[in-house]
Amino acid sequence: MALLVQKFGGTSIGTTERIEAVAQKIKLSKESGNDLVVVVSAMSGETNRLMSLAGELTDDPSRRELDVLLSTGEQVTIALLCMALEAISCDSKSYTGGQVGIQTDAVHSKARIVGIDTHRIQKDLGLGRVVVVAGFQGVDDQSNITTLGRGGSDTTAVALAAALKADECQIYTDVDGVYTTDPRVVDDARRMEKVTFEEMIEMASLGSKVLQIRAVEFAGKYNVPLRVLSSFKDGPGTLITVDGGDEMEQVAVSGVAFNRDEAKLTIVGVPDIPGVASKILRPVSDQNIEVDMIVQNVGLDKKTDFTFTVNRGDYKRTKSVLDEVCKKLGAEKAIGDSNIAKVSIVGVGMRSHAGVATKMFEVLSDEGINIQMISTSEIKISVVIDEKYVELAVRTLHSAFDLNAEVA
Amino acid sequence: MALLVQKFGGTSIGTTERIEAVAQKIKLSKESGNDLVVVVSAMSGETNRLMSLAGELTDDPSRRELDVLLSTGEQVTIALLCMALEAISCDSKSYTGGQVGIQTDAVHSKARIVGIDTHRIQKDLGLGRVVVVAGFQGVDDQSNITTLGRGGSDTTAVALAAALKADECQIYTDVDGVYTTDPRVVDDARRMEKVTFEEMIEMASLGSKVLQIRAVEFAGKYNVPLRVLSSFKDGPGTLITVDGGDEMEQVAVSGVAFNRDEAKLTIVGVPDIPGVASKILRPVSDQNIEVDMIVQNVGLDKKTDFTFTVNRGDYKRTKSVLDEVCKKLGAEKAIGDSNIAKVSIVGVGMRSHAGVATKMFEVLSDEGINIQMISTSEIKISVVIDEKYVELAVRTLHSAFDLNAEVA
Numbered sequence: 001m002a003l004l005v006q007k008f009g010g011t012s013i014g015t016t017e018r019i020e021a022v023a024q025k026i027k028l029s030k031e032s033g034n035d036l037v038v039v040v041s042a043m044s045g046e047t048n049r050l051m052s053l054a055g056e057l058t059d060d061p062s063r064r065e066l067d068v069l070l071s072t073g074e075q076v077t078i079a080l081l082c083m084a085l086e087a088i089s090c091d092s093k094s095y096t097g098g099q100v101g102i103q104t105d106a107v108h109s110k111a112r113i114v115g116i117d118t119h120r121i122q123k124d125l126g127l128g129r130v131v132v133v134a135g136f137q138g139v140d141d142q143s144n145i146t147t148l149g150r151g152g153s154d155t156t157a158v159a160l161a162a163a164l165k166a167d168e169c170q171i172y173t174d175v176d177g178v179y180t181t182d183p184r185v186v187d188d189a190r191r192m193e194k195v196t197f198e199e200m201i202e203m204a205s206l207g208s209k210v211l212q213i214r215a216v217e218f219a220g221k222y223n224v225p226l227r228v229l230s231s232f233k234d235g236p237g238t239l240i241t242v243d244g245g246d247e248m249e250q251v252a253v254s255g256v257a258f259n260r261d262e263a264k265l266t267i268v269g270v271p272d273i274p275g276v277a278s279k280i281l282r283p284v285s286d287q288n289i290e291v292d293m294i295v296q297n298v299g300l301d302k303k304t305d306f307t308f309t310v311n312r313g314d315y316k317r318t319k320s321v322l323d324e325v326c327k328k329l330g331a332e333k334a335i336g337d338s339n340i341a342k343v344s345i346v347g348v349g350m351r352s353h354a355g356v357a358t359k360m361f362e363v364l365s366d367e368g369i370n371i372q373m374i375s376t377s378e379i380k381i382s383v384v385i386d387e388k389y390v391e392l393a394v395r396t397l398h399s400a401f402d403l404n405a406e407v408a
Numbered sequence: 409m410a411l412l413v414q415k416f417g418g419t420s421i422g423t424t425e426r427i428e429a430v431a432q433k434i435k436l437s438k439e440s441g442n443d444l445v446v447v448v449s450a451m452s453g454e455t456n457r458l459m460s461l462a463g464e465l466t467d468d469p470s471r472r473e474l475d476v477l478l479s480t481g482e483q484v485t486i487a488l489l490c491m492a493l494e495a496i497s498c499d500s501k502s503y504t505g506g507q508v509g510i511q512t513d514a515v516h517s518k519a520r521i522v523g524i525d526t527h528r529i530q531k532d533l534g535l536g537r538v539v540v541v542a543g544f545q546g547v548d549d550q551s552n553i554t555t556l557g558r559g560g561s562d563t564t565a566v567a568l569a570a571a572l573k574a575d576e577c578q579i580y581t582d583v584d585g586v587y588t589t590d591p592r593v594v595d596d597a598r599r600m601e602k603v604t605f606e607e608m609i610e611m612a613s614l615g616s617k618v619l620q621i622r623a624v625e626f627a628g629k630y631n632v633p634l635r636v637l638s639s640f641k642d643g644p645g646t647l648i649t650v651d652g653g654d655e656m657e658q659v660a661v662s663g664v665a666f667n668r669d670e671a672k673l674t675i676v677g678v679p680d681i682p683g684v685a686s687k688i689l690r691p692v693s694d695q696n697i698e699v700d701m702i703v704q705n706v707g708l709d710k711k712t713d714f715t716f717t718v719n720r721g722d723y724k725r726t727k728s729v730l731d732e733v734c735k736k737l738g739a740e741k742a743i744g745d746s747n748i749a750k751v752s753i754v755g756v757g758m759r760s761h762a763g764v765a766t767k768m769f770e771v772l773s774d775e776g777i778n779i780q781m782i783s784t785s786e787i788k789i790s791v792v793i794d795e796k797y798v799e800l801a802v803r804t805l806h807s808a809f810d811l812n813a814e815v816a
Contacts, residue, residue, distance in 0.1 A: 016464035053488055056424035058495040065494070068502050069487035072480035079477035080461060086473070087466040094476050098506075099551050143507050 002167040003035040003125070007135065007157035010044035011174050012231035013077055016084075022172075022231065023084035026130055030090060035125050037164065039135040039157040040081055042073025063108035067137075067147045071097070074134035074153070081132050092130040095120065097137035097145075102156065104138035104146045111138060111146035113155065116163040133160065151212030158215045162222035169219065169226050170237075171211060176230035177238035178203065178210055180403040181256040185394050190405040192254065194239045197226075199254050202346040202380045216240065252353035253401040256394050259342045262292060263315035264372065264384060266307040267322055269332030279329060280306055283321050289314045293342070293375045293382065303332075307373060309384065312338055340372065341390040344382040345397055357381050363400045369393055410575040411443040411533070415543065415565035418452035419582045420639035421485055424492075430580075430639065431492035434538060438498060443533045445572065447543040447565040448489055450481025471516035475545070475555045479505070482542035482561070489540050500538040503528065505545035505553075510564065512546035512554045519546060519554035521563065524571040541568065559620030566623045570630035577627065577634050578645075579619060584638035585646035586611065586618055588811040589664040593802050598813040602647045603662060605634075610754040610788045611665050624648065660761035661809040664802050667750045670700060671723035672780065672792060674715040675730055677740030687737060688714055691729050697722045701750070701783045701790065711740075715781060717792065720746055748780065749798040752790040753805055765789050771808045777801055 006026070013019050030036055050069050054061045061069075078094035085092040101117030124131045135153025138146050148155050154171060161169035177191040178200065195203070197220030201213055210228055219226040219240065229237030270276055277296060284291060294308045310318050315338045322334035350356050360381055364371060369392065373384035385393055398404060414434070421427050438444055458477050462469045469477075486502035493500040509525030532539045543561025546554050556563050562579060569577035585599040586608065603611070605628030609621055618636055627634040627648065637645035678684055685704060692699060702716045718726050723746045730742035758764050768789055772779060777800065781792035793801055806812060 016461060019465065050484065053424060053484070054491055057427065057488060057491045061491045062494050065487040065490040065502055068490075068504075069484060072483045075480045075483070076458065076461070076477060079473040080465060082473040082476075083462055083465045083469045086470050094473055096476075096553075099553075145504075145507075 001033045001035065003037075003164060004029065004168050004170055005037045005039065005157050005161040005164065005166045006170045006172060007039040007153055008041070008172045008231060009153065009174075010041045010047075012172050013040055013081065014044035016080065018231075019077075019080050019084045020087075023081060023088055023090065025172075025231070026085065027088055027090045030130055037121060037125070037131045037133060037160055037166070038081070039133050039153055039160065040074060040077045041135050041153040042070075043077055046073040046076065064144060067108045067145050070147055071134070071137040071145050074136050078132045078134045085130060085132075090130060091128060092132055093124050094132045094134075096134045097156070098139035098143065100131075100133050102133075102138035102159070104140055104148070106140040106142070106144065106146065108144075108146055110149035111140070113138060113148070113159045116159060118160075118163050121160075121164065151214065154212045154215035155218055158219045158222070158224055158226065161224045162218070166224070169224050171215075171226065171228050172231040173210060173228060174231065175210060175228070176233060176235050177228055178240070178255075180254065181394055181398050182258070185258075185391050186256075186398045186404075188405040189398065190403060192238050193236070194241060195254060196348050197240055197242060198379055199346050199348055200226075200240045202344070202377070203255055203257050211240075252347055252349040252356045253345045253397075253403065254347035254349070255345070256397045256401070256403065257344045257346060258390055258394050260387060260390060261312050262309040262340060262342055262384075263312045263318075263336060263338035264307060264309050264340045265315075265318055265322055265334065265336040266305055267326060267329075267331050267334045268305050269303045270306055270329055271331070272302045272304040276304070276329070277306065280322075280325055281308070283325055284310075284318060287317060287321055289318055289321075293373055293384065295373050295375065309340070309342070309373070339387045340384050341387045341393075342382050342384050343390060343393045343397065344380050345401065346380045348379050350379050350381070359400065360397065363396055364393055367392055367396050409441045409443065411445075411572060412437065413445045413447065413565050413569040413572065413574045413577045414580060415447040415561055415578065416449070416580045416639060417561065417582075418449045418454075420580050421448055421489065422452035424488065426639075427485075427488050427492050428495075431489060431496055431498065433580075433639070434493065435496055435498045438538055445529060445533070445539045445541060445568055445574070446489070447541050447561055447568065448482060448485045449543050449561040450478075451485055454481040454484065472552060475516045475553050478555055479542070479545040479553050482544050486540045486542045493538060493540075498538060499536060500540055501532050502540045502542075504542045505564070506547035506551065508539075508541050510541075510546035510567070512548055512556070514548040514550070514552065514554065516552075516554055518557035519548070521546060521556070521567045524567060526568075526571050529568075529572065559622060562620045562623030563626055566627045566630070566632055566634065569632045570626070574632070577632050579623075579634065579636050580639040581618060581636060582639065583618060583636070584641060584643050585636055586648070586663075588662065589802055589806050590666070593666075593799050594664075594806045594812075596813040597806065598811060600646050600662065601644070602649060604756050605648055605650060606787055607662050607754050607756055608634075608648050610752070610785070611663055619648075660755055660757040660764045661753045661805075661811065662755040662757070663753070664805045664809070664811065665752045665754060666798055666802050668795060668798060669720050670717040670748060670750055670792075671720045671726075671744060671746035672715060672717050672748045673723075673726055673730055673742065673744040674713055675734060675737075675739050675742045676713050677711045678714055678737055679739070680710045680712040684712070684737070685714065688730075688733055689716070691733055692718075692726060695725060695729055697726055697729070701781055701792065703781050703783065717748070717750070717781070747795045748792050749795045749801075750790050750792050751798060751801045751805065752788050753809065754788045756787050758787050758789075767808065768805065771804055772801055775800055775804055 104111035135156040183189040226240040512519035543564040591597040634648040
């Protein structure tokens with residue numbers, strides 16, 4: 001008998017019919033002998049509906065009141081799911097974040113969980129009940145309702161799994177696992193049986209948006225085995241664990257990720273003086289623009305070029321900030337390109353495999369793809385290329401690193 | 409400076425535009441020097457929307473989960489109202505029933521308030537804030553969410569007013585006060601300045617559905633001055649108090665109420681033996697059918713006729729119960745009529761005015777209206793008549809007892 005925390009997102013419970021299907025899934029899992037704590041999000045569309053009501057009243061609602069408003073979305077779902085479970089004779093009980101003792105700090109709309117009192121849950125589990133908990137929400141030490149921000153239901157599930165020392169935290173989504181790359185780009189992309197937390201974090205931050213990165217980090221920190229499964233079809237999904245297992249040691253690269261959502265900016269001919277990087281980036285971050293990759297070339301004649309990427313939506317704003325910086329620093333000019341893409345290979349196996357980077361660059365070069373920027377970490381190599389080559393690059397790398405599904 | 413509890417119902421806050429109008433009303437009242445606690449219902453239509461979601465899952469939802477579901481309606485409104493107040497720079501703070509310390513018993517869907525901890529409200533009032541509280545809901549001693557049943561928001565408002573020793577509890581509705589009778593039937597029905605709790609209870613139970621009878625009883629018990637006002641136009645409304653005031657002593661009758669929602673049943677020729685009434689009514693109440701008026705005529709030949717009224721929706725069910733009872737008791741037959749109406753005159757002044765009943769019967773007789781049943785209390789006389797005469801009876805009585813509005 002295992003203790004499982006299962007989380008169902010908005011699409012999985014978007015209609016009462018789907019709620020009934022989820023209830024059946026839960027009942028089956030319960031009857032096969034598991035103790036279950038189920039975390040649910042708001043029904044898909046509900047959060048947007050509530051946000052637009054707020055938007056009719058004010059452009060800048062109080063974050064405290066926004067949390068009071070939005071937290072009703074999950075509260076509706078817990079009640080409906082318990083009714084659906086009851087209708088098929090599966091004993092259950094619903095709890096809001098506050099009722100079940102999910103304590104957070106007081107930072108409304110992006111609160112962090114500071115503790116969970118599992119007393120009530122343990123009692124209900126002992127009575128054979130399925131415990132249904134509203135995701136995304138908690139209360140601060142003054143009993144004010146807080147929410148955890150986007151994707152917070154994943155975090156709730158992981159936090160509960162950690163607090164309860166659950167055997168597994170299962171995240172049900174609309175995909176049946178984590179793939180070696182996007183199956184829409186590469187036909188024979190392969191579902192991974194296992195992936196490490198580190199790899200998953202790199203994949204997530206690079207645009208494979210299966211799981212919220214915050215939940216994965218949380219799971220990694222507390223060593224909670226995390227599994228991604230489909231709400232709509234059966235299958236083992238992908239297990240995310242600390243250790244990739246023996247079979248993982250054999251491969252250098254686990255997956256290919258890509259992101260078309262960035263733009264590149266370069267400030268050319270900057271005087272190469274100490275502190276120049278911060279002089280360039282400070283005005284950018286002052287505008288709340290997040291910078292991703294940063295590359296500074298060694299300069300000639302005491303001048304240097306400085307290149308970085310930002311979210312494509314921030315491109316124009318960043319360009320005008322840079323034009324100002326250019327004048328101040330006496331640099332030559334600021335140039336930019338928003339038609340770029342970032343392609344990355346990820347894998348814990350890289351650590352012990354030499355020549356992975358070389359192979360990546362060769363493979364791209366053989367296809368005539370020019371590399372504009374390079375950035376590396378211990379388990380990831382990212383390159384920036386012309387956006388028009390992104391599918392070609394992903395397919396070629398996926399095949400070159402033997403990630404394609406084996407033909408049965 | 410007065411401490412007021414103001415309650416706004418579902419129609420008053422049915423759209424974001426109306427919520428904005430209510431916010432303006434609150435701000436004006438606040439700026440004129442009042443301390444304000446505001447109780448709100450769910451937006452009109454929201455409770456039905458939630459009920460129909462539940463209905464898609466089960467015919468008989470768990471009452472605990474139904475309370476979890478329905479209580480979100482008010483929670484949405486408190487947040488939206490606080491946002492609207494904030495948008496016009498009126499400092500406020502929202503609380504759910506549980507957050508503000510509304511303790512109830514554990515009877516889900518019709519819980520009774522057992523206590524209120526006013527600590528947080530007092531503190532916020534001290535800081536100059538408008539306190540916005542979700543009506544209709546509370547928590548039991550295990551922090552389970554409970555609801556107070558239909559009209560529960562009125563009860564919340566009155567209970568808060570009692571606990572806070574407020575100067576007045578103001579119920580904002582879609583009518584501008586309590587009238588001497590239904591203005592749709594009698595053109596010159598008059599808004600009453602004042603009415604006593606007793607009169608209001610009789611009026612409410614007779615179909616003048618301005619206020620929930622439970623809230624009026626509660627207000628009477630704790631001596632909370634209650635005022636009914638319109639959300640949509642200005643005006644003093646109607647004050648409901650313990651004492652009707654001197655001017656009330658002059659009139660015998662304060663208002664004329666009527667109810668078309670009843671049906672009449674008679675069991676004819678019942679053997680007149682001890683306990684016959686309970687033998688007839690027990691099988692009826694066993695079917696959860698509520699009986700209103702009851703009249704037993706003195707019988708001849710040791711036989712009696714027994715007549716009572718029920719809600720018109722229960723007529724057919726009651727008739728078949730009575731047919732069974734008829735056989736068991738050896739009565740002649742059970743007959744019934746669903747085309748009836750109940751018309752009542754109400755007034756604390758009746759106590760000290762002789763001949764009020766006589767006058768009522770004469771007035772009706774003069775119009776050729778036959779009286780089928782009569783029932784009296786200290787401050788009310790009700791008669792059952794043919795439904796087709798109801799408007800005529802109400803207009804005639806309204807005029808005969810000098811209730812018509814004075815021509816200015």
